[in-house]
Amino acid sequence: MKPIHKIGFLIFFIGVLQSCKQDVVFNQYESLDKAQWPNGQVVAIEIPIKDTVSFYNLYINLRNTKDYPYSNLYLIARMSFPDNKQVTDTLEYEMTDSKGNFLGSGFSELKENKLFYKEKIRFAKPGNYLFEVKQAMRKRNEIEAIDPLLGVSDVGISVEIAK
Numbered sequence: 001m002k003p004i005h006k007i008g009f010l011i012f013f014i015g016v017l018q019s020c021k022q023d024v025v026f027n028q029y030e031s032l033d034k035a036q037w038p039n040g041q042v043v044a045i046e047i048p049i050k051d052t053v054s055f056y057n058l059y060i061n062l063r064n065t066k067d068y069p070y071s072n073l074y075l076i077a078r079m080s081f082p083d084n085k086q087v088t089d090t091l092e093y094e095m096t097d098s099k100g101n102f103l104g105s106g107f108s109e110l111k112e113n114k115l116f117y118k119e120k121i122r123f124a125k126p127g128n129y130l131f132e133v134k135q136a137m138r139k140r141n142e143i144e145a146i147d148p149l150l151g152v153s154d155v156g157i158s159v160e161i162a163k
Contacts, residue, residue, distance in 0.1 A: 023163070025056070029156030035065050037135045039147035043155040044132045049123045055162040058118040060133060060155070064095065064102065066109045068151030071096040074136040077117060082127030090136065091117070110153065120162045131157045 030043045060077065073095050078088045093115045096102055104111035123129065133155060137146040 023160045024158060025051075025161060026159040027061070027156065028158075029061060029063070029154045031154050032152055035067065035153040036148035036150055037152045037155070039145035039149070040134065042132050042134045044130060045157050047129045047131055047157065047159060048127075049129055049159075050126050052123050052126055055120045055122050056118075057116070057120065057160050057162045058131075059158045059160070060091075060093075060115045060117045061158055062104075062113045062115060062152060062156075063154040064104070064111050064113065065151045065153055066102075068095060068102070070137065071100065074138075076134050076136045078130075078132045079118075080130040080132070082125050082129065089117075091115075114158070117157070133157075 026047050028045050030045065032041075032043075060075065062073070071094065073093045075091045075093070076088065077091055078086055080086045093113070094103060095113070102111045104113035106112050135146075135149045135152070137149050138144070139146060
């Protein structure tokens with residue numbers, strides 16, 4: 001490849017990366033000690049919102065290791081609004097395909113999952129929104145929670161402009 005073509009390709013590639021990043025308005029993770037998520041531990045992240053006109057997609061981001069022992073994941077997520085109203089959701093996500101291979105991206109033993117939380121929402125008021133999530137995993141036919149849930153190293157949330 002000629003040097004001029006390499007430079008052109010590099011500029012194009014950087015432009016594509018920049019255009020993708022512009023859609024992300026917030027992205028934050030919280031690390032879990034020893035890749036273990038104790039029952040009852042709430043991951044809390046405050047999201048500052050100024051724009052009340054645009055539509056957004058919210059994602060729960062999760063990084064898991066090969067030590068995650070299940071094919072699915074149950075979460076309880078709560079969004080607290082600036083006016084103290086709250087919305088709580090119980091969510092289930094697939095973590096593996098039908099052959100038991102972990103879903104998500106990553107070439108190493110760490111997989112990154114971008115899980116849909118809310119789609120095409122508009123924030124009614126500017127201010128700080130509190131996002132809280134905790135794991136709600138149980139073994140089949142058991143009432144007691146799994147404690148700790150192994151193989152989850154990081155939990156976060158991202159907010160992107162909806163297309």
